[in-house]
Amino acid sequence: MARKAKMNTDVRRNIFCTVATSDDEDAAFERLLRLSLKGQQEREIIYVLIMMFLKEKNFNPFYPTLIARFCDFDRRFVLTTQYALWDRIREVNSLKLRARIRLADLIHHLISNEVLPITVLKVVEWGTLTAGVSSVIRRVLKLLSSSSVTKVRRIFNPLLVKDKNSLLAEGIRLFLSVNFPDSEVYTKLGETFLAS
Secondary structure (H helix, E strand, O other), X not given: OOXXXXXXXXXXXXXXHHHHOOOOHHHHHHHHHHOOOOOHHHHHHHHHHHHHHHOOOOOOOHHHHHHHXXXXXXXXXHHHHHHHHHHHHHOHHHOOHHHHHHHHHHHHHHHHOOOOOHHHHHHOOHHHOOHHHHHHHHHHHHHHOOOOHHHHHHHHHHHHOXXXXXXXXXXXXXXHHHHOOOOHHXXXXXXXXXXX
């Protein structure tokens, strides 16, 4: 089963089997920690969890919750998750539609639960968006717009710092105006992020 899921190293297969045979997030977390992986091998945990989640037919909160648990456990997992998501965003055009949807769901979950900041989207090349990246960003922003106004303000607050994230802020503003004109998404995000 692990080979079929393209887990092509012993470490990845071990992580895959540990996760697949765990009863819940708590058991998976504890069992993965007991593997005592170090350095690059430890980073494979996040890679495998993301790959397993992207293969799910429906949204399964098990994986985003487990990733969030690792991120809460140690900051190094936050960085690993961010880099792993950047890799998936860069290769999004090679992903199947369902995997793109899951990627957007994962990014949304991690941003809306404030595991990762909105700046995780800074890797997006706003001037040369492909259809695949555009579909992922559209879904992420649409899902984020269903959050409360207070939460949306907190999420987008890092973009309000002058000069720090101006390219990302401008990219999102333009993306919203092109992809969500006259929609609830534009209105909701406009009341918070765009009004600043």
